[in-house]
Amino acid sequence: MSLSTPSVPSDPAVPIADPRKADHPKGLYTLFFTEMWERFSYYGMRALLVLFMTTAIDKGGLGFEVGKSTLIYGYYTMAVYMLSVLGGFVADKIIGARQSVLVGGIIIASGHFTMAINSTNTFYAGLVLVAVGTGLLKPNISTMVGSLYSASDERRDAGFSIFYMGINIGAFAAPLLTGFLAQHQWFKDWLTNRGFDPNHSWHWAFALAGIGMTVGLITYVRNMRRIAHIGAAPELTTNQRIRNLFLSFVGVAALGGLVWISSKFPTVVGVLGVVITASVIYYAIKGGQEGRHVAAIFVLFAVSIVFFAVFEQAGSSINLFARDFTDTTLFGFTFPSSWFQAANPVFVILLAPLFAWLWTHLGPHQPSSPMKFFFGLVFVGLSFVLMVPAAKLATEGLVSPLWLLGLFFLQTIGELCLSPVGLSTVTKLAPAKLVGVMMGGWFLATSMGNFLSGYLARTFGEGSAEGSLSVFFKDQAIFVLVAAAILLALVPGVKKLMGNIR
Known part of the structure; x- marks a missing residue:
């Protein structure tokens, strides 16, 4: 999986010098499971995206040509990273990292469930929602992990190692489970025997990605008290909030323009x-x-x-x-x-x-x-x-x-x-x-x-x-x-x- 966000810290195996400090903040495990399920949803859908688009319509896919499918894939993954820049701004200047993760997760889950509906229009709408939600969640949850530790805390690198292990667990499990639902004949036969269209197996897989993100959200909300001391919204006047919100909309328009220009x-x-x-x-x-x-x-x-x-x-x-x-x-x-x-x-x-x-x-x-x-x-x-x-x-x-x-x-x-x-x-x-x-x-x-x-x-x-x-x-x-x-x-x-x- 791509580490550019990143998924492994520069020194992921630094030992903890003092065993008495081995206990990590409880908030780390809240963020660990939230990110694990978010990465499960992201990589579960990513593993199927081009395959779904290039599969023939009579087999449940969209029937797109390879060239069109890979370009859509490129636009989508590009948007995820571009929107991460804007997501950091929204957290720093408007709602804080803690709320950005929550709102981003809700948007991501909504996107996956939208893609579970059998329609080309809902497919595109779902992609947009997942990209926007990921842009809000991804950069800010990593920032919150860093906020759990002081710069000199010897547990810091080990904490990031634990966090990024969650990322890779989610990325590993996702294609195995969503791929099984989307592609394996056993599941298609199971759908047929229960009166469902086996060609819609792709959408069951997209729904599973949404369920994964929902589980992550439930974990996050139920344990939010453990991270109540980090990721707070900045203290701003009403005029400052309005200004920053306006700048966010300008940023969205600028990024959208860049995507269009990239064509x-x-x-x-x-x-x-x-x-x-x-x-x-x-x-x-x-x-x-x-x-x-x-x-x-x-x-x-x-x-x-x-x-x-x-x-x-x-x-x-x-x-x-x-x-x-x-x-x-x-x-x-x-x-x-x-x-x-x-x-x-x-x-x-x-x-x-x-x-x-x-x-x-x-x-x-x-x-x-x-x-x-x-x-x-x-x-x-x-x-x-x-x-x-x-x-x-x-x-x-x-x-x-x-x-x-x-x-x-x-x-x-x-x-x-x-x-x-x-x-x-x-x-x-x-x-x-x-x-x-x-x-x-x-x-x-x-x-x-x-x-x-x-x-x-x-x-x-x-x-x-x-x-x-x-x-x-x-x-x-x-x-x-x-x-x-x-x-x-x-x-x-x-x-x-x-x-x-x-």
Whole structure:
């Protein structure tokens, strides 16, 4: 799963120095279960989104073409990250983090239940609601976890580790359960035997995602007294609240405009490239260490866009490869193709402590942040290199599930090299007066990478040539590895811009 929000802290396995302080605030477990169920609802729906859209109408899907489906997927995931920026503003300036989580959860559940209704219009409406709700909930629940501890509390990193374990538990369980309802023949037969249309199994799965979020909300409300001391609304005058509410509406309009402009993709990418390049040059020559730090941040923004453009195809092109070209029978049991989406959180749970130990063990000799970004690009690029021979074999029949497990393993390594480092590096480099702006920039860069993932995936399966599928993976692997080579050449310069910060 994507850590950019993030889902693993920069040091997820830091031991608690004093055993007497091992007890964590009770509010942590309230937030743990709330976020676990929110991630269950999000990843449960995400695992099915492109599959549902590309399934034929007579089989219960929407019958969309691959290109249209992956673009919708890209717009949706882009909106989630963009709205996270606005969600932070709403919490800080209007209703507080505690109420933002509650309102966001209600909107998310409403969105999933809306998608459970068999209609194209309700599908689109549900997507909008889930995106808005996630934008309100996701950034603020993480902020509340941080508010449970003082900056010097030795339990802080361990607390975040517990919290992010909940994220990965939810992300692991979600595709297994929603995928079973949506795709498995046993459940379709169960529906038929009870007089229900088996083609509506998708909507039962969307409803399950809504039930998951509802369970999270019940947990949150019943235990809200444990977090009553954090996440309060700011003390504002009526005029200040009206002003901030107006600015929120302006923000929604601006983000909506950016989504619309993004439909003119080549122009947007060109403009974005010019803006990032100009920003790097401007801040690099502006003088002063702060300016050079900002220039380094913009380089990392560009790298993150490339990374997520490939990594986030897990829900689009890789999901389609799992359904259409992968053998999903194991020991006589046929499992839903969406179950592959559970592989990444499992690998995160297994590998995150190893990476935490590795960086700690290396200490001052560990790679710099730009080098970690380089490794992130290399591993995500290698994951698509691995798929080239798999795609060639797919022309002869269904391929082994080990190919996709290998892809997710490599991508998780890349993810752990880049995602936990990203936000940490931005906060260290950003001038004090620009921390909020730079954090917003990180989320916007991530959102653009998510949109780009949907755009690149649109050509999956196109063409009648026997090697067209392998060309799809080869071209994108080249795209990422060339970007990695460029970054490697720039590493000395970026380190110079960063000064004493690693």
